[in-house]
């Protein structure tokens with residue numbers, strides 16, 4: 001199957017009351033694990049690529065070729081979108097050019113007028129090619145590839161303005177943060193989320209920072225219109241823990257246990273497990 005826009009998959013999710021997971025990729029193992037999990041769960045999936053991860057994988061073109069190759073060789077039949085995560089204006093244009101099927105333009109750190117103008121421009125270029133666009137209002141806390149947000153709560157009126165520009169999905173800060181949540185975290189601001197859901201004409205909403213939000217809060221957020229949930233840190237944590245356990249137990253020193261295909265296997269399996277659990281939690285299992 002070819003890469004698809006995230007727009008129809010998220011509109012279906014919004015209508016039917018579940019969310020599609022965006023799982024970020026860093027390399028071949030990550031990509032293969034997430035695609036394998038999605039196929040086994042019969043779930044739609046969004047592969048997220050930050051600009052930093054794109055650079056790490058030697059460029060957006062390599063990412064497109066690797067993912068497209070795997071869709072073919074792994075016989076993936078579920079809908080898969082390849083999505084730029086927290087893209088800059090230039091980065092979004094580069095990904096559209098390279099063959100991504102979805103991009104996020106994160107203009108949340110600009111004054112609202114500039115965010116609107118730049119988002120509009122990306123929407124115009126993307127629409128022509130049938131590529132979905134995610135916009136952001138109210139920066140999200142924590143740090144992602146050097147883009148640091150303070151975790152502000154978005155203004156529903158600004159959300160309404162950005163949502164009306166023809167974007168496919170909208171990320172709005174509602175107290176969520178990237179990375180791990182601190183002990184004294186206040187939780188998601190459901191009041192503001194509800195308000196944003198009401199002012200944005202049923203546009204699919206995006207929840208960033210999906211690692212460590214209590215399950216009940218995730219389910220509640222979905223009921224207010226969250227149709228896409230980004231998970232990144234959690235895959236990194238389980239991959240590291242599984243790799244650590246393999247090495248600490250000395251398995252890399254047994255026979256050919258040092259073979260990278262063996263060394264990376266526990267982490268790979270751990271990602272598959274987490275992705276499947278998230279798909280069950282988000283309700284996207286069997287929704288392909």
Ligand SMILES: [Zn+2]
Pocket residue numbers: 086140144178208209230
């Ligand atoms: Zn994010």
